[in-house]
Amino acid sequence: MAATETQFPPPKVLTYPASAPPSLVTQGAEGRLYKTTHLVPDRPCALKYRPPKPYRHPILDARLTKTRLASEAKVLERCWREGVPVPAVYVMDPAAGWMMMEWIDGHPVRVGINEWLGERPEEEGETETETPKPADEEPLVDLMRRVGAAVGALHRTGVVHGDLTTSNMMLRPREDAGQANGSTTGVDGVVDDKAKAVGGDVVLIDFGLATQSMSDEDRAVDLYVLERAFASTHPRAERLFATLLESYGSTFKKAPSVLVKLEDVRMRGRKRSMLG
Amino acid sequence: MDITKKKRRIALGCEGSANKLGIGVILHEGDLTDPSTCTSTVLSNVRHTFVSPPGTGFLPKDTAHHHRAFFARIAKQALADAHLSISDIDCICYTRGPGMGAPLTSVAIAARTLALLWGGKPLVGVNHCVGHIEMGRAITGADHPVVLYVSGGNTQVIAYAEQRYRIFGETLDIAVGNCLDRFARALAISNDPAPGYNIEQLAKRGGRVLLDLPYAVKGMDCSFSGILTRAEELAAQMKQANGGGGGGKGPDGEPFTGADLCFSLQETVFAMLVEITERAMAHVGSGQVLIVGGVGCNERLQEMMGAMAADRGGSVYATDERFCIDNGIMIAHAGLLAYETGFQTPIEDSTCTQRFRTDEVFVKWRK
Structure with a gap:
């Protein structure tokens, strides 16, 4: 990560003197995520920055950056108010293209699941041999239930995420979980204890593509995206996806009809044959 | 044999x-x-x-x-x-x-x-x-590119994986070339040699103002029909203004021209295309972009794609009208x-x- 830091100029807000220098966490197609502090040196926060796109007309670029950031903040605020586990928004400057929000400790659900399954996700070529079923996979099953419940809570408030993957969910260690320091490893850090790897509270992150919608169709597509992402990221845990859906189905009144709609979406696939 | x-x-x-x-x-x-x-x-x-x-x-x-x-x-x-x-x-x-x-x-x-x-x-x-x-791969020598295929009938972002050209994103309604062609009809721009080419030439004379048009990107998909409707409305307003009926003012309060409309339309739809291409590149981890199809010979689109690719440390491959x-x-x-x-x-x-x-x-x- 350190090598990439110098590659991009940071946003102006990060150029002021600080007790701890900001660090670049990830770089996506949309923007960059920095870790820095908010108001006091011991309160870490995440700063999401959408840099100007050199190819876009400046007026169009400013308009898009502003409206997208504002809508992301609006969605996050709505979720936070309704008790959906999402990071809290601290402060933002839509015109400058950045938003500061709560730093979520822990690691992504993807890392937790892979840790539990005891495999590195990068290693391909392994044949799909049937792994012996662990004697007690209850902690993993429970994680699937918690993910289902978190997605259900999100949909209940009328928000669809737009890009649900196991990378866009964090596992925040519980403060009362014995170890006070919890897991403070980085985003891709390695967690040694298997049970601890899949423990903690599920927090949904990255609402860059989120929209407000109450329709069964949009919710079902959201689940379908997660299902496909899950199957390609964790082929060995695919069978547990049913647990996730089962848990989702009991979170709000209209959830069962979303699951019925999901069947349609699966049958149809994402793309239809079209002619311009 | x-x-x-x-x-x-x-x-x-x-x-x-x-x-x-x-x-x-x-x-x-x-x-x-x-x-x-x-x-x-x-x-x-x-x-x-x-x-x-x-x-x-x-x-x-x-x-x-x-x-x-x-x-x-x-x-x-x-x-x-x-x-x-x-x-x-x-x-x-x-x-x-x-x-x-x-x-x-x-x-x-x-x-x-x-x-x-x-x-x-x-x-x-x-x-x-x-x-x-x-053909694009053969002419440019791009070996494993993300392909933006843009023409009068198709708009797709494609990448090769396991014996198939897989479609990562595409238009949800009309093709981008169809949007440009039909807009050209609204302004009665010549179809010779191609409406898109004439829009491109006219757009070079615009650029004083950027007119507000819808911007419709959903993940790696996009939509052009709403933009076309709005552009046609603006074209109608402009005609009315030229007939002495008033209306058709740009953001600076001055009447806008057909060139301004062409410029704004190009800037908006091409920004959408570059954005979905960039998302696909980030998704598959490729640094090469290949633009093919009739709209692909538009030099403004090539320029914008080049700026995006350069920003990502990659490169853009395009061909001229003979092969596009x-x-x-x-x-x-x-x-x-x-x-x-x-x-x-x-x-x-x-x-x-x-x-x-x-x-x-x-x-x-x-x-």
């Missing part, structure tokens, strides 16, 4: 899925068992375009009539340019789809006729989109690649279809 053993392989390709009739001849040389020795040479590339009057589009019936009327002339020209005799040609390739029904049918029948007339040459039906992609715009040579090239792997379309199956998705083709010739 077995085609895989031949050192020189020649195909004739016939394209006519829209308003261009193109016939070309390509030569593949080298040993098929060692791809590094294989080269492609364009022997001829002849095209004739059906141009409709300003304010109108090309209708299937008239376009098919154009193709029928010109086919023999263009085919003779292509053979003469290539300095070949009929016996040198190994196979006849034609566009199987997607495209407009009537023009596709005319060219499919003509290709079939050639095959029979010339002593039973094998026929190869080619997917038009795959033709564009393979529909042509016969791309059908010959993609068809010959398939033919070299043993693919053929038996004459009784040599149909064509308006709907033929890019990812339906099994790409046997790539690793």
Whole structure:
């Protein structure tokens, strides 16, 4: 990560003197995520920055950056108010293209699941041999239930995420979980204890593509995206996806009809044959 | 003789899925068992375009009539340019789809006729989109690019994986070229040589203001019909203003011109295309972009794509109008690649279809 830091100029807000220098966490197609502090040196926060796109007309670029950031903040605020586990928004400057929000400790659900399954996700070529079923996979099953419940809570408030993957969910260690320091490893850090790897509270992150919608169709597509992402990221845990859906189905009144709609979406696939 | 053993392989390709009739001849040389020795040479590339009057589009019936009327002339020209005799040609390739029904049918029948007339040459039906992609790769040397395919009938972001060109994003309604063509009709911009080209030239005189148009991107998909509606409304406002009716003011309070509209439309739709391409690049982890299709010869689009690619440390590959715009040579090239792997379309199956998705083709010739 350190090598990439110098590659991009940071946003102006990060150029002021600080007790701890900001660090670049990830770089996506949309923007960059920095870790820095908010108001006091011991309160870490995440700063999401959408840099100007050199190819876009400046007026169009400013308009898009502003409206997208504002809508992301609006969605996050709505979720936070309704008790959906999402990071809290601290402060933002839509015109400058950045938003500061709560730093979520822990690691992504993807890392937790892979840790539990005891495999590195990068290693391909392994044949799909049937792994012996662990004697007690209850902690993993429970994680699937918690993910289902978190997605259900999100949909209940009328928000669809737009890009649900196991990378866009964090596992925040519980403060009362014995170890006070919890897991403070980085985003891709390695967690040694298997049970601890899949423990903690599920927090949904990255609402860059989120929209407000109450329709069964949009919710079902959201689940379908997660299902496909899950199957390609964790082929060995695919069978547990049913647990996730089962848990989702009991979170709000209209959830069962979303699951019925999901069947349609699966049958149809994402793309239809079209002619311009 | 077995085609895989031949050192020189020649195909004739016939394209006519829209308003261009193109016939070309390509030569593949080298040993098929060692791809590094294989080269492609364009022997001829002849095209004739059906141009409709300003304010109108090309209708299937008239376009098919154009193709029928010109086919023999263009085919003779292509053979003469290539300095070949009929016996040198190994196979006849034609566009199987997607495209407009009537023009596709005319060219499919003509290709079939050639095959029979010339002593039973094998026929190869080619997917038009795959033709564009393979030609773009051959001309630019882009090896594993994310492909933006933009034309009058198609708008897709494509990347190759496991024997198929997979569609990562596409338009949810009309194609970007269709949006530009229909907008050109609203302003009665000439269709000669192409409406998109004339919009591009007119846009160079605009740029004083950027008019507010909808921007519709959803993940890696996009939509153009709302933008077209709004652009047509603005064009109508402008006409009213020119007639002394008032209205049609830009953000600076001054009346806007057709050039301003062309500029704003290009800036908006191209920004959308570059954005979905960038997302696909981030998704598949590729640094190369290849732009193919008729809209791909727009230099402003190439410039914007270049700026995005440079920002990501990658590069953009594009071709000029000879290969971007529909042509016969791309059908010959993609068809010959398939033919070299043993693919053929038996004459009784040599149909064509308006709907033929890019990812339906099994790409046997790539690793």
